[in-house]
Amino acid sequence: MTTPLLDVDGLRVSYPGRGFRARPHEVLHGVSLTVGEGETLGVVGESGSGKTTIGRAVLGLAKPSGGRIRFCGQDITHSSGRERRALSRDIQVVFQDPYSSLNPSLTIGDILSEPLVVQGATSRDARTRVRELLDQVGLPADASERLPREFSGGQRQRVAIARALAPEPRLIVCDEPVSALDLSTQARVLDLFVDIQRRNRVAYLFVSHDLAVIRQVSHRVSVVYKGDVVESGPAGFVTSTPEHPYTQRLLLAAPVADPVRQKLRREQRQHLRLQR
Numbered sequence: 669m670t671t672p673l674l675d676v677d678g679l680r681v682s683y684p685g686r687g688f689r690a691r692p693h694e695v696l697h698g699v700s701l702t703v704g705e706g707e708t709l710g711v712v713g714e715s716g717s718g719k720t721t722i723g724r725a726v727l728g729l730a731k732p733s734g735g736r737i738r739f740c741g742q743d744i745t746h747s748s749g750r751e752r753r754a755l756s757r758d759i760q761v762v763f764q765d766p767y768s769s770l771n772p773s774l775t776i777g778d779i780l781s782e783p784l785v786v787q788g789a790t791s792r793d794a795r796t797r798v799r800e801l802l803d804q805v806g807l808p809a810d811a812s813e814r815l816p817r818e819f820s821g822g823q824r825q826r827v828a829i830a831r832a833l834a835p836e837p838r839l840i841v842c843d844e845p846v847s848a849l850d851l852s853t854q855a856r857v858l859d860l861f862v863d864i865q866r867r868n869r870v871a872y873l874f875v876s877h878d879l880a881v882i883r884q885v886s887h888r889v890s891v892v893y894k895g896d897v898v899e900s901g902p903a904g905f906v907t908s909t910p911e912h913p914y915t916q917r918l919l920l921a922a923p924v925a926d927p928v929r930q931k932l933r934r935e936q937r938q939h940l941r942l943q944r
Contacts, residue, residue, distance in 0.1 A: 671741050672702035673871050674726065674839055680734030681721050695721050697895040698735065703839065706869040710886030710903060712879055712918065718895040723841040723875050727761055728752045739839070757787060760832035764844040766824035770816040776802075776827055777812030783834050801830040804867075805860060822853035829860065833868070842874045846881060858884050879918050883907040891915045 679699045682692040695718045703709045713719040724730035726737060728747060737745045744755060763769040770779055780801055781794035789797065802811055805826040816824055825845060832840050842861070846854040862885055864870065876882050882889055886903040891912065899912040910916050 670704070673705050673707075673740060674703040674873065675738040675741075676701050676722065676726070676735070677738070678735035679722065679725060679732055679737065681718075681725055681730050682733045692733075694733070695895050696725075699892070699895070699897050700735075701890045701897065701900070703871050703873055705838070706865065706871055707888070708865065708872040708874050708886045710882035710889040711873065711875045711892060712877065712882045712889060713892035714877055714918070717892045719875050719877075719892045720843055722892070723761070723843050723873055726873060727759065727841055728755075756783075757835045758838045759841065760835065760837040760839070761841045761843065762825070762828050762832050762845045765848050766821050766828055767816075767848070769828050770824055770831075772816055774815075775812065776807075776814055776816065776819075779816075779827065780812070780831055780834055783831065787835060797834065801833055804833065804864065805830045820853075821849050822857060825849065825857055826860065829857075829864070833864065833870070836868075837870060839871045839873065842872050844876055845874075847876065847878070854881070861885055879907050879915075891918070 677700050679696050680694060681696040682694045685691045685693050699718070699722060701709060701711070701722075711719045711722055721730050725732050728744075732745055735745070736743060739755065739759065744751070747755065774782075777795070777798050780798045781789075781791075784794040784797055785791065798812055799809055802809060807823065807826055807830070811819075811827075816827065819827065828845075845861075846857050849857060858881065861872065861874075865872065872885070874882065874885055883903055889899075889901065889903045889906040890897050891899040891906065891910075891914065893912075893914045899906060899910060899915045906915060907919065910919055
């Protein structure tokens with residue numbers, strides 16, 4: 669059996685409670701999931717479900733209180749700072765907000781070349797790689813001389829994607845990467861994610877609250893509800909004919925352009941509420 673690229677097994681994460689002597693609040697209760705080479709696993713759930721905490725734990729930004737995280741068969745659950753810096757070549761992230769995730773005082777060229785120079789690339793090699801990255805994400809070559817404020821939200825997110833691609837990672841954690849964009853821009857950025865994966869074979873752990881977004885980019889889906897994975901399976905099945913009531917409610921909550929279908933969804937959603 670092939671070893672998965674990312675293997676999360678029984679992951680638990682707790683945050684400190686509020687107030688004196690308050691008990692820790694456990695936000696993940698033993699989550700397990702895998703991501704294969706070149707695969708997209710969509711992780712979907714409402715706000716507060718714990719889905720973002722999974723990505724933060726994989727990135728080392730949230731400390732696990734139980735379980736294991738393995739990358740390429742190596743246990744990275746409690747990796748040190750030095751080990752995490754070494755891992756950054758293989759594990760990258762695209763954050764939710766394209767406006768705050770880029771340093772406003774640096775040019776796009778400096779933003780993209782900085783991680784390359786840190787990892788040992790010469791200035792000349794870094795400049796060449798920056799040109800390749802800008803072309804890959806559909807931005808003009810002169811973008812390297814401009815500041816983030818000169819770009820739209822969709823263009824800034826393309827820069828963030830280019831920055832994540834710079835060290836040629838094997839896995840990118842995508843934390844709600846299109847939720848701050850308008851619908852038409854969302855579609856173009858999602859198509860970019862798919863095209864990049866097709867060319868580079870990079871894997872995505874794609875976190876979103878939107879089942880329609882997850883359906884467009886994912887091979888498999890894990891649905892997270894109150895810190896537990898309640899349903900997993902192929903994306904086409906989970907996002908069209910879900911079995912768990914929570915996933916069914918997520919599906920019915922997604923808006924559709926047809927008013928007749930939208931009315932039917934509202935009625936079905938109300939029926940599910942009455943069954944609870």
